[in-house]
Amino acid sequence: VQLQESCPGLLKPSQTLSLTCTVSGDSITTSNNWSWIRQPPGKGMEWSGYITYSGSTYYSPYLKSRTSISRDTSNNQFYLQLSSVTPEDTDINYCARSYSSYISGSYYSYYNYWGKRTQITISS
Numbered sequence: 001v002q003l004q005e006s007c008p009g010l011l012k013p014s015q016t017l018s019l020t021c022t023v024s025g026d027s028i029t030t031s032n033n034w035s036w037i038r039q040p041p042g043k044g045m046e047w048s049g050y051i052t053y054s055g056s057t058y059y060s061p062y063l064k065s066r067t068s069i070s071r072d073t074s075n076n077q078f079y080l081q082l083s084s085v086t087p088e089d090t091d092i093n094y095c096a097r098s099y100s101s102y103i104s105g106s107y108y109s110y111y112n113y114w115g116k117r118t119q120i121t122i123s124s
Contacts (some may be wrong), residue, residue, distance in 0.1 A: 001113045005095050005115040005116060005118045007020070009120065015085055015088075017085050018080070019036065019079060021036075021079070023076045028073065029054075032097050032099050033097070033100065033109070034071070035048075035097070036095055037093070037096055039094075040090070048067060048080065052068065059100055072102070089120050094114055096113060097111070
């Protein structure tokens, strides 16, 4: 399984960030969740959201108002859009395949395939 990200790299404040993750070796419609993870400078990884194999979407509450995750099943791709970016959105992004397990009353996500790190810089 391989995940390949594409992104603009550099954006200006107020623009919309669009990320594409192209999946090979697996279908985004048969199983698993397809996730976006970010890592701000000097911080740990943060979950941005994911789209399930059936097309349902889930978002981080911190980004939900500005984030949209969608997919193109014919091209086996999924996308993230983040609107109204600011310099605080400068980070490294990853797309990943994940699955959830329900253990002792809580859901846990496990990430088993990752795309390469992608630097996003927001600067005027």
